[in-house]
Amino acid sequence: MSRTKRFLHVLNRCISVVLTVLLVGLFLVMVYLIIASNTQSMPFFNQYSIYTVTTGSMTGTLDVGSVIVVKKVDPQTLEEGDIITFLSNDPMFNGKVVTHRIVEVTEGTGGKMFITKGDANEDRDGAAALPSNVLGKVVLHIPWLGYLLAFLKTKQGYFLILILPCFALLVVEVIQLIKNICRYVDEKDQKKLDSESQTGEISDEKNSQDDQTREKSPVTEEAEGDSTKEAAGQDNTDEENA
Incomplete structure (x- = not known):
């Protein structure tokens, strides 16, 4: 090859x-x-979860149909402006998973509390997000992938x-x-052709040798005939001299 x-x-x-x-x-x-x-939460490499945006409260930032990747973080490290996913205490959402932006961080008896708001909403959420309810921080979003998942x-x-x-x-x-x-199949046919070609070359070489042998044979006979004639001529000469 x-x-x-x-x-x-x-x-x-x-x-x-x-x-x-x-x-x-x-x-x-x-x-x-x-x-x-x-599922409501699907862990990914122990630190990440994937969610699909189903409402328009974050339109312009996280459009409906987007898939978001949420990373588990220490709630105490969260700051104003971060987009977080959490279990809402707001009666309007009835404990559902919500993804909104932190617009204010306050101190409560259990540590930090997060006032959240959807980017497309005029009003803030009715209840602050507790650190224990924070599922993670949004680190990546893929537009329209949710529609593909819905189709699948x-x-x-x-x-x-x-x-x-x-x-x-x-x-x-x-x-x-x-x-x-x-x-x-091609390799097998090629080997067969090569074998036939080699056989043909050997046959041609043998025929050539036979032809050469046949060409040499008359010359030998002719040479033998000449020798016989010379011998006969010599005998006649000897008889005449006698």
Whole structure:
């Protein structure tokens, strides 16, 4: 195998492995996100949780349909301006998970207390967030990913995330198998042609040697005939001299 073919073969294998790893990784991530979106809190590496924004109270900063990543932090380190996710004490939210911005930090009997407000709301929240209810600080948000997760919860979405990747992997492996079979057949045919070519060369060489042998044979006979004539001529000469 030439260097170019060897390089292309290695490159093809590397690309195939990378695509497979990426596809499997994407599949696992999407499965995780679907599970996370169906639960109130989904830990990620023990310090992170994932949530989907479902209301417009933070529109302009965290739009509806965004996915947010929340990191668990020490509540005492939080400051004004931080966006936090917490279990609300406000009767309006009835203990639901809320993500709002801290607009004021006050001191209470249990330490810091956080006055929060949605960026798109005119009024502050009706109750301060307690440190014990803080789930974490928003460190990342991905716009519109929540809509994708909502779609993936449907039958079509399950087909897309479960069946399609498996089918794609199967197609890739079948194509690779066909290539290997074709390569094997080509190599086998090439070996057969090389063998026939070598056999033909040996046969031609043998025929050439036979032809050369046949060409030399009359010369020998002719030489023998000349010797006989010379011997006969010598005998006649001897008889005449006698």
